Amino acid sequence: MAENKKSLQSVSSVSPEAYRHFSETIWPVLKKGPFKTVLFFLLLFVAAHIASLWTNTSLTDVAVLSSFLPFKSLKQSAEILEFPFNCSNIDLTKGCSSGTYHHNHTSSPSDEECPHYFRWIHENLRPWKDRGGITRDMVERAKPMANFRLLIVNGTMYVERYSRAFQTRDVFTWWGILQLMRRYPGRLPDLDLMFHCGDKPVIRSDDYKGLFALAPPPLFRYCANDSTLDIVFPDWSFWGWPEVNIKPWGRLSKQLMEANKMMIWSKREPYAHWKGNPETSENRRHLMKCKSSHNQDWNARIYVQDWEKEAREGFKNSDLTKQCIHRYKIYVEGRGWSVSEKYILACNSMALVVKPGYYDFFSRSLMPLKHYWPIKEQKLCRSIKFAVDFGNSHHPLAKEIGNLGSKFVQEELKMENVYDYMFHLLNEYSKLLMYKPTVPQKAVEFCSEVMMGCFGSGLAKQFMKETMVMTPSNTEPCTMPPPFNSTTLHAFLEKKENQTKEVETWEKQNRQL
């Protein structure tokens, strides 16, 4: 029994909330219960539930990176997770006064057109544009599904928190928006939005079809898919992910680029690599079958992330910048999209992307055979083996795809563009608001200084210091590309499909040989 409780306690370093829930509500009942067997199964159920809470997150997806945190950050994560967001000992008004930007900063216009993926902003907001705008009622109907409501009124950000998000996802999302406001002082319009930090989209388009259907509630989150209408926004990891020691993207992307120069493509191992938690999706479980055995080599090097082993060995493989040693890297979604996609693409290795079911804010603009090699879900192992064989006998093409994938994340996805994406999305969104946002009573004013103050110590604070925008941008945001029209959208989607089909045709021909 004590044994069981102890092991749960150690799980609590991963999810103290779950543990607290357990210890406060379930444990006392269990202790009184007379039947040891029932107790045992209950415990088993709770443990499984906690484990599922754990795998529920895309945290596990980062395991793909095969790197991972040094052990101390696992412990540290407990500290950060316990982060009470107790700012009551800070005078909020006073804390913010120094940080309020009332700039008369002038910046030169930008003649740069934004990257292609900005076009999806128009598509994402189309359901409300078609209905003439967004009413307060539509926004408030998203409340039951939101972790928080965020407002910008008169250049100041306010947050009303409805429920906790996993780890510090919400905190770093607020942080990112605050930095956007420092980058473009006085340029963010008044707005009012609902945000959910979970993995999977929930606003099903089917529920809002038909002449008399309600308008869908606008809900922001990190990903969506073809049957949902959630509005996609850059995820927290661009400002860092302290719980797993993933550095802010600005620094990490540069380090990855440097590391790539040290490990030229032809010297990399001629196999496809994946490491992660196979339990988060069907495709990942299938991928396990592609492990090589003595009588079958699928050209794939597949590893399951073993936390305990990693810990025992002192997290030797914890440096992301040392992970790009294979010519091919497999990307397969876990639950929802996976944060790991940009790190995999950044390797300068040809990314083998198992057909994704979700998209984040940039991934819809990735083109098969240009930025990555598409892999079919069916006949997964066969497709992977074919991709590796093909690449190894067509070096220039494989290298080119690896290069262009990396170039995409290094250039189109650089922080300046991530900020500009947020800028344009929020501006386009606010143009649709048909009412003047007012600050709800329970909302709290936020500014960078206060947020830093609310963090006692640790990696989170360090990441905030690192990513704090110190000077406003001296150029205007890039210029929004026009919306797709039916011809250009159709042509783009058709090209994607054609490129994918082309790979399938090559594969079929190969099989017939």
Ligand SMILES: *[C@@H]1O[C@H](CO)[C@@H](O)[C@H](O)[C@H]1NC(C)=O
């Ligand atoms: C927050 O901090 C105040 C003052 O330091 C303290 O009185 C209060 O109990 C704290 N609240 C929580 C939930 O920890």
Ligand SMILES: *[C@@H]1O[C@H](CO)[C@@H](O)[C@H](O)[C@H]1NC(C)=O
């Ligand atoms: C801009 O701000 C500076 C100091 O902050 C002030 O001296 C100057 O007059 C301002 N310019 C305008 C056009 O408001």
Ligand SMILES: *[C@@H]1O[C@H](CO)[C@@H](O)[C@H](O)[C@H]1NC(C)=O
């Ligand atoms: C915003 O600014 C306007 C004009 O300065 C002012 O009338 C209004 O009260 C301000 N609103 C809030 C919520 O501070």
Ligand SMILES: *[C@@H]1O[C@H](CO)[C@@H](O)[C@H](O)[C@H]1NC(C)=O
């Ligand atoms: C989109 O995501 C939702 C929620 O995860 C899921 O139920 C649905 O099947 C997905 N749709 C498609 C087309 O993948």
Ligand SMILES: *[C@@H]1O[C@H](CO)[C@@H](O)[C@H](O)[C@H]1NC(C)=O
């Ligand atoms: C769509 O846009 C393209 C390029 O911007 C243009 O050439 C074409 O005429 C447009 N088609 C329609 C149907 O508007």
Ligand SMILES: *[C@@H]1O[C@H](CO)[C@@H](O)[C@H](O)[C@H]1NC(C)=O
């Ligand atoms: C896609 O392939 C079809 C048939 O091969 C071709 O007619 C069409 O022009 C292609 N479309 C694009 C956008 O490449």
